[in-house]
Amino acid sequence: MNRRSLIKNLVWLIGASAFAPSCLNSSNQKTIGLKNIALETDDQILISEICETLIPKTDTPGAKDLNLPEFVLKMLDETLPKSDQKNIILGLKDFKAFVLKKSGKSYTDLEPKEKEAILLELETKRNKPAAAEKPIPESPLSLFYSAIKSQTLFAYTTSQYFMTKVNIYELVPGRYKVHFPIKNLKTV
């Protein structure tokens, strides 16, 4: 990735946040301090882009609006066993190679539709071995993708936005009703 596209993507990563100016002035780009997993700035940006492809901004906030990439990186760094982290690093390399082979570009340079197509292809590929007679051990690429996806979905569905605006979490229900008609519930 050249410096120009790096900066472009970095701005994309942090959006119009107040951090932008200081980051742009720095040659060390904004990265999240990770303790256990070695993800350089461009790797972090790439993961952030995948998060946004999974949960894009529509008429409701997307992954970046909700700061999900930062949380996903933190979870990858702090809550996974070493062996998973190793596979993520290997899988990340394979992911980059896969994207380059498919499109001739890096993931961050792709249009949103192209990004979706790449992820969907990985997901379909991943679903196939399960149907095979003998379970095939998952490749690092597949493990990488499923780790990013599951962490992104966890981050989204446990975010304040999701739990207050989409599927409301009640800290204090104050009730337990049985024989409750499902038609009376607003959200499932």
Place this chain on the structure above:
Amino acid sequence: MANLNIDSIKNRNFDAIVIGSGMSGGWSAKELTEKGLKTLVLERGRDVKHIKDYPTTNLYPWEFEHHGVLPQSVQEANPIVNRCYAFHEDAAHFFVKDHEHPYIQDKPFDWIRGYQVGGKSLLWARQTQRWSDFDFEGPARDGFAVDWPIRYKDLAPWYSYVEKFAGISGNKDGLAELPDGEFLPAFPLNDVEDYFSRHVKSQYKNRHVISARCAHLSKPNPIHLEQGRGQCQNRNLCQRGCPFGGYFSANSSTLPWAEKTGNLTLRPFSVVESILYDDQKGKAVGVRVVDSQTKETIEYFAKVIFVNAAAVNTNLILLNSKSKRFPNGFGNDSGVLGKYFAFHNYSAHISAEYDGFPDFTTDGRNPAGGGYIPRFRNVFHQEMDFLRGYASGFSAYRSVDHDYQGVGASLKQNLAKGKWGPWKVGSHMMGETIPKETNFLSLDPNQKDAWGVPLIKISVDYDNNDDLMKKDYLEQLSEMFTTAGFTNIQTSSNHQAPGLDIHEMGGARMGNDPKTSILNKWNQVHSAKNVFVTDGACMTSVSCQNPSLTFMAITARAADYAVSELKKGNI
């Protein structure tokens, strides 16, 4: 609460000392202080004040650093406590970490501990069922352990006494094997739990699925409001400590009550090293404490001592209390101290689905957890190829399926809106284990902890009776599920180590004969009548009910007796 001046011997004298501040220690403290005894409660951990020291209690899931998941470093550093179902980011601060308090597993034993004021009463699963004579008469009828020196009639008024104060919700089910108590309104069974209850009743003459009885204030009485507690708000976040005092804990109930009497002195950070015995006086005179922070050794004195350190640590203290009179441990003339240790077998589960009631679900949360199936094996007479039996949990919930496939806007929509799935049902086994001489605790002769106290060695294992019982549980529940029309039935049997049930009991058992037991029918040490043991260590057998309610009743009864004996000058 009194600020201690440990320099003065006068300030180290009390009427009573209670070792431990949890489920049973809290009751000792309440009863003894209410009856006018100046009481010192010793707690090895830190203080935890009701509400004030529940730092996570009002946090939303997204307010936790990892949204509830414990970091890998914490999980890896704590393989034992990490196996506990409640050890997550919201309550990890109430659990002992593995490295802080090592012990020796002669055989695998997951010892789950809560070293703080309130102990594990903050963390318990709050299930409260009485024993009946089918439980108390078990050892005598079936020829194991020794006969219990008490029967249901001895404990029944004390069950009532503690239930009224603690607040127990339940139905009067009229079952001889699970006596009714002083109940607040029960939490209801949901559609599928109720259907299963009716099905089981129609198919089996002595099997019942009832609303689980639990220590939640479904509708508080004045006595609960007076404690500063209020109605349970169905949060089901109990392990964090409840800001409403909706469930019973020592922190919310017995300890503040004891404090109000003005007779309570609570001393956290106090590791009890041993009980002091005076050969001249022929009785216990106090305890030796190591301050966990300063490592200073201090002696406290009292006329009566209640040992409520939780089963394993109570055994440890007694085993470590050696004197000329008791060279093998306190009150251990019989040689049975530490032996006949037992637990509950929680190693089997069964799950299934049900297609009925497609138009219904539940709303809110049920703190009782669902249904409870009292023991139905070997109750009225011995009928199986194994001894005793099991109780079973039973609960149902309406599942929601989400489509996690794909990416982008459609995925977002799918996450926002699920589809109703089938009802899911599940049960877990709660099996009685047989106390045996070969299941025992002992002191390691060489290794000591950071406070100079010997490490406890735990030698406890399953036996063939447990295997046979587990097989029967899975067969019977499968049959009951099948005939109920449940589908996709999955049985699972894990090999979780004893201890993970967190129902460890015995080692200082009650009995009529001083030659074969440590405690008499009043929980007094046979040979040192001013020492009472009323926590899990006192249990002669373990039956299959969740034990806390029985510890509470036994404690209140023993405290009443201790004070009357003290007044009479007998101890």
